Amino acid sequence: MKRNRRDSGLAALMLVPSGVILLLFVVYPLIKAVWLGQQRCGVTKCTNNGFDQYLDAFRSNEFQDALIVTAKYALITVPIGLVLGVALAVLADKYMRGVGIFRTIFSSTVATSVAVASVMWFFLLNPNVGVLSEWIGGIAKTPGLLQDPRSALWAVSASSIWANLGFTFIVVTAGLQGVPKDLYESAYVDGAGGFSRFTNVTLPMISPTLLFATVVLTTRAFQSFGEVDLLTEGGPLGKTTTLTYLAYGSGLPTSNDDGLRATVSVLLFAVLLALALVQFRGLEKRVHYGN
Amino acid sequence: MAIDQVYGARKVGRYLLLTFMAFVVIFPIYMMVVGALKPGNKVLVNPLLPTDFTTGTLTEAWRTGHLGRALWNSAYVSVLITLAQVVTSILAAYAFAFLRFPGKTFVFVAFLATLLVPLEATLTVNRRTMQSLSWINSYKALTIPFLATAFGIFMIRQVFLTIPKEMHEAASMDGLGRLGFLWQVAVPLSRPTIGALTLFSFLTSWNQYLWPTLVTTNQKFNTVQTGLKTLKLAAIDKPNLVIAGTVIVALPIFVVLIAFQRQLIRGLTAGAVKG
Numbered sequence: 001m002k003r004n005r006r007d008s009g010l011a012a013l014m015l016v017p018s019g020v021i022l023l024l025f026v027v028y029p030l031i032k033a034v035w036l037g038q039q040r041c042g043v044t045k046c047t048n049n050g051f052d053q054y055l056d057a058f059r060s061n062e063f064q065d066a067l068i069v070t071a072k073y074a075l076i077t078v079p080i081g082l083v084l085g086v087a088l089a090v091l092a093d094k095y096m097r098g099v100g101i102f103r104t105i106f107s108s109t110v111a112t113s114v115a116v117a118s119v120m121w122f123f124l125l126n127p128n129v130g131v132l133s134e135w136i137g138g139i140a141k142t143p144g145l146l147q148d149p150r151s152a153l154w155a156v157s158a159s160s161i162w163a164n165l166g167f168t169f170i171v172v173t174a175g176l177q178g179v180p181k182d183l184y185e186s187a188y189v190d191g192a193g194g195f196s197r198f199t200n201v202t203l204p205m206i207s208p209t210l211l212f213a214t215v216v217l218t219t220r221a222f223q224s225f226g227e228v229d230l231l232t233e234g235g236p237l238g239k240t241t242t243l244t245y246l247a248y249g250s251g252l253p254t255s256n257d258d259g260l261r262a263t264v265s266v267l268l269f270a271v272l273l274a275l276a277l278v279q280f281r282g283l284e285k286r287v288h289y290g291n
Numbered sequence: 292m293a294i295d296q297v298y299g300a301r302k303v304g305r306y307l308l309l310t311f312m313a314f315v316v317i318f319p320i321y322m323m324v325v326g327a328l329k330p331g332n333k334v335l336v337n338p339l340l341p342t343d344f345t346t347g348t349l350t351e352a353w354r355t356g357h358l359g360r361a362l363w364n365s366a367y368v369s370v371l372i373t374l375a376q377v378v379t380s381i382l383a384a385y386a387f388a389f390l391r392f393p394g395k396t397f398v399f400v401a402f403l404a405t406l407l408v409p410l411e412a413t414l415t416v417n418r419r420t421m422q423s424l425s426w427i428n429s430y431k432a433l434t435i436p437f438l439a440t441a442f443g444i445f446m447i448r449q450v451f452l453t454i455p456k457e458m459h460e461a462a463s464m465d466g467l468g469r470l471g472f473l474w475q476v477a478v479p480l481s482r483p484t485i486g487a488l489t490l491f492s493f494l495t496s497w498n499q500y501l502w503p504t505l506v507t508t509n510q511k512f513n514t515v516q517t518g519l520k521t522l523k524l525a526a527i528d529k530p531n532l533v534i535a536g537t538v539i540v541a542l543p544i545f546v547v548l549i550a551f552q553r554q555l556i557r558g559l560t561a562g563a564v565k566g
Contacts, residue, residue, distance in 0.1 A: 018380070029412075105317050111548045113497070119536075
């Protein structure tokens with residue numbers, strides 16, 4: 001009993017540092033944001049519009065457009081990034097001489113931050129000095145892939161797929177190493193060819209890894225800000241204004257209104273929660289956790 | 292064809308494919324390095340080949356972008372955040388793994404629930420908090436909101452749980468005390484996980500972009516990430532300067548990652564492997 005009380009005191013002491021930080025900078029701002037999201041704010045004061053502001057903002061063209069842009073962006077970057085990551089990981093999984101060099105190269109993009117990757121691609125795709133625009137020609141020269149409304153989102157996606165490739169590669173490679181070798185051998189003995197071994201052994205065995213990578217990549221897509229800020233600033237014609245950019249970018253109706261920014265960020269939180277739920281519900285059933 | 296010839300052909304094919312993909316992946320990085328080592332007037336001549344060599348562009352980018360200052364800021368902020376996150380995570384993880392206290396499950400779930408809240412949902416209010424504290428343009432604004440992380444607490448609690456309870460009890464009877472047990476037994480036993488968390492925290496704070504743009508307006512407080520934006524806007528007509536800037540900014544992290552590959556893989560895959 002005495003010991004238990006001593007335990008409680010010590011526990012409180014040890015939990016206070018993290019507890020205070022999480023309370024002040026995660027819990028409080030979230031609750032406050034839900035309240036602030038009901039206001040429109042000028043420079044000095046805010047006026048309350050009630051909960052309707054969420055509904056109005058959700059129905060507004062700006063929000064709907066940003067939601068569609070973000071969804072498109074996720075639908076481009078997640079599947080392509082995942083397929084490329086898995087392909088590279090499977091290619092480099094064989095025990096061969098020199099495979100370590102390839103692994104290092106494929107992992108390397110994990111070292112580039114969003115800012116570094118975006119500035120790199122900004123110049124690769126620059127219509128005047130970019131090598132890629134030179135090779136591609138056409139709209140890549142005038143007005144430029146990042147400047148043409150039809151291609152801008154794809155161009156931003158290319159940068160992001162490249163930047164995330166290292167992450168996907170590392171995670172899938174780790175997953176592949178967990179697949180027992182004897183499973184491949186028995187499949188081989190049963191006469192399964194390479195492709196059949198991949199779909200019947202590899203994919204089910206790495207499905208927890210794939211679920212994890214899908215969730216992380218989707219969340220990153222929905223939170224993308226830096227690449228948009230540095231590559232296109234949300235343009236052209238709002239074609240790359242993602243939800244996070246709508247909340248925090250400059251030159252938008254939200255930019256000087258903390259109330260509206262809060263509205264959009266709370267809605268973004270709701271969208272992300274719903275998405276996580278759907279992903280886990282829908283994909284969990286297909287995931288193979290057995291031994 | 293004999294069987295070894297079939298295998299040989301397959302192997303060559305695999306190598307060719309691997310090499311091709313390696314070129315594709317590394318191409319943007321290669322272009323940056325080549326561009327950064329050329330003098331400004333030669334950037335557009337043979338952009339693919341390292342025909343000229345100078346370190347002048349790098350030094351000019353260093354000066355124009357105030358990258359020394361930005362690197363220092365990034366290092367300072369990231370080291371501070373990392374140290375704090377590791378310490379606060381170890382302390383809280385110890386309470387959750389070894390101590391008995393009322394409401395433990397509830398408190399633990401409450402801590403974990405903060406992982407569901409995306410950074411983006413809290414930044415507007417946090418920025419207002421910084422404004423009311425007059426912390427805009429300060430190291431305080433860049434570090435204090437990130438001194439603790441539920442992810443780290445959870446990660447370390449998981450590994451602490453694998454340490455037998457009996458060791459904890461034996462240690463307190465031996466007079467080692469509970470803090471002695473924590474620092475002399477539990478922490479050394481969990482070194483790989485703590486290493487992974489260290490690297491993960493460091494990378495995450497080093498790569499922060501959105502928060503620094505919200506709470507700093509003075510270039511003195513530029514991190515490398517916001518410094519790149521400043522450099523890009525300042526030298527829009529001198530692409531090779533900006534390219535050289537990205538090389539300077541990217542280099543330290545490449546070195547860190549090559550040195551700590553194992554920890555990185557452990558940190559990145561922490562969520563992917565079944566518990």
